[in-house]
């Protein structure tokens with residue numbers, strides 16, 4: 706593991722807080738380098754689509770993950786009931802409903818209530834995007850609701866994948882807040 710210097714300019718001798726966490730606070734979550742994480746920890750979501758869970762916010766109804774797409778095409782049409790924040794880390798994609806192209810380094814905030822259709826273009830071999838999704842969303846086929854997703858469906862599919870692959874469920878427990 707890479708060791709980094711923690712030396713810093715500190716003429717007043719500032720020390721770490723003595724009680725950084727109140728007694729009932731939950732511990733932080735930290736991943737040193739997301740690109741070093743074993744491929745087996747990515748949860749398959751559809752053909753060529755997987756997500757890497759980072760935080761399951763069960764008490765406030767949100768989740769944070771990386772979404773990875775390794776095929777071109779339409780991912781889904783869905784309607785959100787909470788806000789979505791996203792940062793593109795790799796590749797490029799767009800919503801059919803928007804003019805913008807979301808490229809590496811783009812930040813996106815989608816408001817609650819929006820319906821959109823995520824598309825990855827033909828010339829993108831891989832896209833990875835960080836998502837923070839509040840509440841949940843429904844998958845739509847025209848006006849028909851054909852599925853839904855929220856923090857609990859995300860945990861359930863992660864649990865299934867961990868079970869099938871002999872991974873330690875406690876690693877998922879650590880992400881639940």
Ligand SMILES: [Fe+2]
Nearest residue numbers: 783785789821
């Ligand atoms: Fe969305």
